[in-house]
Structures are given as C-alpha cells and as structure tokens.
Amino acid sequence: MSQDPFAELKQRQREMWASFTPTALFTTPVAAHLVKFAGIRSGESVLDVGTGTGVVAVTAARAGARVTGLDLTPALLEQAAENARIVQREDITWTLGDAEDLPYPDASFDVVLSQFGHMFAPRPDVTVAQMRRVLKPGGRIAFATWPPEHLIGRIFAFVGKNSPPPPPGAAPPPQWGNPGLVTERLAGAFDVPFFERGTMFVQALSLAHYRVFMEQSVGPIQKLVEGLAGDPARLASIRAEFEALLEPYFWDNVVHQDYLLTRAQAR
Secondary structure, three states: OOOOOOHHHHHHHHHHHHHOHHHHHHHHHHHHHHHHHHOOOOOOEEEEEOOOOOHHHHHHHHOOOEEEEEEOOHHHHHHHHHHHHHOOOOOOEEEEOEOOEOOOOOOOEEEEEEEOOHHHOOOHHHHHHHHHHHEEEEEEEEEEEOOOOOHHHHHHHHHHHOOOOOOOOOOOHHHHHOHHHHHHHHEOOEOOOEEEEEEEEEEOOOHHHHHHHHHHHOHHHHHHHHHOOOOHHHHHHHHHHHHHHHHHHEEOOEEEEEEEEEEEEEO
C-alpha cells in the first residue's frame, strides 16, 4: 500500500485532539439529536466514525444498537471506554483507526454515524467511499457538521487565517456544513440527502471565559495560542479579534453554535 500523503497531518491531529474531553460534555445533546435523526433502532449494527469520547456511540448503544466506535486519538478512546463502563455498555467495540482507511470488511454496518469527526479527514472522496464500502445494502449514513457561515465554521476560518496552511489537497472541514457541497460529495454512492439543523449551547460566564475554555480544550485554538506565546502583543490582538467574532453568538451567558445534520441512504 502506498504511503499516506497526509500521514504527518493525521499525526498532528491525533496529538491535537487529545485535550478534547471537556468539550464533549456540550456535545451530548447533539449526540442524542443525531441518533434520533438517524433513526437508530434496536439490534442495528452502527459504526461511529471519529467517536471521540464516545458520546454518540454510547447514545446509540443505549438505544439498543450494536455499536463500534473508531477514532484516531488513543486518549479519547480511553475516555470513551470509561464512559461506556460507567453506563455498563462494555459491549461497545472501540477501534483505533482512520476514517480514510476503515479497518472493517465490506457491508459490515447498517448505519454509519459521525459527529464533528469525519469532517477532519483531509480527502472527502476517500472518506465517503470508505463509509459507503462498510455499509450494508440499503444502509444509511448520518452526521453532524459545522456550517461555514455560522460560528464554528467562522472560528475555523479565523484559525486557518492565522496558522500555517494545511498540506495541499486537504479539504477545509467546514465544507462539510454546506448542503450543496455535501449533496455533490454523496452523489453516486447515496440517494439525495435530507438535512436538519440544530444549535449546540455552551454555557459561559463571559466571552473571555469561553475563549479560555476553547484555548484549553480545542486543539487548533490551543496550537494557535501556543505558537504566539513569544509575541504577547500579537497574542493579545488575536484574542481580542476572537472575542469580537464570538460576540454576536453570545447572549444570556450562552454561546450558540449552529450545526447541520445530514442523512442519506446508500444506493
């Protein structure tokens, strides 16, 4: 097998997302929305790609599904296994692996899910092909992503503007939040997708509190801040710009983060 041209990027992602665990608390209502939106039924075999701390996988298991969770980051899988232990769902299978090279036979699952996970794989065409390959005939895919025009998509653009560029050919993650582009990416392998929207609520005492939380638990922002540690003036300017970006989405001590859900049936 030829060497993965994005191996270095994936290694950086593996390390970068290790601190994500505190953020997972806020994604648990989204996980419930995604599992309901996907129509998960008891007895179905489900793969959760980019499972992180397992919030979607555990939610699907509690709905009666037979669940496998896959992630690139060992530290997050450890937390996922602990979450499963707490809820006494130790039948969930956890796999260290890559969305672009799913380590499962063809036609293994009834449903493939992903919550803010597969969108970070650099090649959408490879990821879609892999997800379709492991689906049974008539299976379905469902995922949550961040639209480029809303807060988290704009944060990714902000980080990208102030960080070294990704390797050539790596697709920006928020493109997965564009319904038209998602429809194009799924065409051929899936029927026309169905979309739904929702909002994730993150409680914060102030804009500065939210910024500090993001700096401590969201890898790309951590790296941006670490890279500016030797330039206090530039760091202060970046922080002020970041808080200004947040302001329209912050009221009643809550940051409102809009997301997109997509569901499609395999052809």
